[in-house]
Amino acid sequence: MxxxxxxxxxxxxxxxxxxxxxxxxxxxxxxxxxxxxxxxxxxxxxxxxxxxxxxxxxxxxxxxxxxxxxxxxxKKDRIADTMAQFLRANFLTPSVVARRMRRMNVAASAGDFLTKTEDGERSRLMGGGAELLAEVLESLDPERLGMRVRSGLASQLAKVELAPLLGGLLENLIADGRHRPLLDGLIRWAGLTLEDNEEAVREIIRSRANSVLRWTGLDSRISSSVLDGVYRLLAEVLVDPEHPMRGKIDASLIKLAQQLKTDPAMQAKVEAAKNDLLENPALADWWMGVWERMRVSLIARARDPESALGDELRGALREVGSALQGDPRLQAQINRFARRTAVGLTSRYGEQITALVSETVKRxxxxxxxxxxxxxxxxxxxxxxxxxxxxxxxxxxxxxxxxxxx
The missing domain is CATH 1.20.58 (Methane Monooxygenase Hydroxylase; Chain G, domain 1)
Incomplete structure (x- = not known):
């Protein structure tokens, strides 16, 4: 021209x-x-x-x-100031932002965005979100991130008084009878463990018998009698829900629950055990192994369009989007929150935004x-x-x- x-x-x-x-x-x-x-x-x-x-x-x-x-x-600097003041006076005032936000249905727009799909039902948001998650997990130092997560969990666990929590949990389990399947499992495990180590148990009994019993061969009969008695007791406790041994176990568990909730000495022991466990290097090594497997698994699942993780996230996003589209009350609440947030940001950071515009042009x-x-x-x-x-x-x-x- x-x-x-x-x-x-x-x-x-x-x-x-x-x-x-x-x-x-x-x-x-x-x-x-x-x-x-x-x-x-x-x-x-x-x-x-x-x-x-x-x-x-x-x-x-x-x-x-x-x-x-x-x-x-x-007049470059004067132009910069004028532009910034024009932006502040006509766009970044709370009244202007509030008036503009009232004409917008942010919730419905977000719902429409979340429910729209492309590339065979792959959410538009998921396409970049899954890759972003994978790249973040790859770019961060695995060891440092794992130690930070462990430190955060450890600091939170250190603040929790574990003994009263365990006591209340144990009381609730006993009151509802939900500890019985666990007790049955422990009895079965004890029987199977004893069966797998039967020869070792016999050898312990024989080693503690005196020479006369070993010479007469009574040590073998004693060990067999002991094992048979233990097997019989375990079987009776397992098949009889009203066995006296179960009552004794329940009474012991109730007593333990009360001690965990009220006994300072017991609580101190539990806290000491918890702290020793948190400070144990073996626990740190175990956690780092678990964290690395979790990290690698998340990266692989995030990048696999057919993974269950992607399906679950896509389904969750579509449900959120449908709720935002079809619930007027939810829309009103979210729109009100968005409007108040935008007005608050304008009131708080409007001057900084205009100053940024002015300083950028001046530079x-x-x-x-x-x-x-x-x-x-x-x-x-x-x-x-x-x-x-x-x-x-x-x-x-x-x-x-x-x-x-x-």
Missing amino acids: RRTATLMLVLMAGVFAASHVAMGAYPAWAPALGYLNAFAEAAMVGGLADWFAVTALFRHPLGLPIPHTAIIPK WDAGTVTDRIESAVGRDLQFIRINGTLVGGLVGITLHAITHAF
């Missing part, structure tokens, strides 16, 4: 020169050529004037330091500011030059006609 406007100005100069010569060479055509000459002369004046005005906004015309030219580079060099503004409005400014050329020519014809008429 700059070249077009300049070529039009050059054309008018050529027409002016040609018409001036033609009027001397062809006197008969002088009246008609006079109008053309007046048009071209006035068009040159209008085009040059508008070229000067447009150029003076951004730089010195012809490089000459004419006063009140290169306005934008010289730009004058050439950058000039280029950015000229690239935004320069095309329209060149139209001013073109229009100025044409309007100047029309004014020239009009004045020429008036002069010859009177």
Whole structure:
């Protein structure tokens, strides 16, 4: 557009020169050529004037330091402050933000976004979210992250009084009878363990018998009797829900629950055991192994579009989106929260935002500011030059006609 406007100005100069010569060479055509000459002369004046005005906004015309030219580079800081104040006054005021937010249904828009799918039911959000999760897990130092998670869990567990919690849990289990399946499992485990280690138990009994019992062979009979008695007791306790041994075990568990809740000595022992466990290096090594397996598994599942993790997340997002779309009360609550949040952010950080705009523009060099503004409005400014050329020519014809008429 700059070249077009300049070529039009050059054309008018050529027409002016040609018409001036033609009027001397062809006197008969002088009246008609006079109008053309007046048009071209006035068009040159209008085009040059508008070229000067447009150029003076951004730089010195012809490089000459004419006063009140290169306005934008010289007034860069004032422009930055004005832009920031305009943004603050017209966009970042609580009333404007609140009025704008009232016309927006943020919850419904979020629900629509979450329910829209692409690429075979793969949520638009999941496409980038799953990859982002995998990249975050890969970029972070696994050992440092694992130790931070462990430290956080350990610090939280250290604050928890474990003994009363265990006592209440144990009381509830006994009151509802939910400890019985666990007790049955322990009895079965004890029987199987004893069966697997029967020879070791016999050897212990024989080693503790005196030489006379070993010489007479009674040690084997004693060990068999002991094992048979233990097997029989375990079987009877397992099959008889009303066995006295169960009552004794229940009574012992109830007593233990009370001690855990009320006995300071028992509570101190539990806390000491908990602290020893948390400080044990073996626990740290075990946790690091567990954490690394979890991390690798999460990365693989996040990047697998067919994984159960992706299906669960996609299903959860769709459910959230459907709820946001179909529940007007939920929409009203979320929209109110969004509006209050936006207004609060505007009130709290509006000045900082406008200051950021102003300081950013001020840090730009004058050439950058000039280029950015000229690239935004320069095309329209060149139209001013073109229009100025044409309007100047029309004014020239009009004045020429008036002069010859009177």
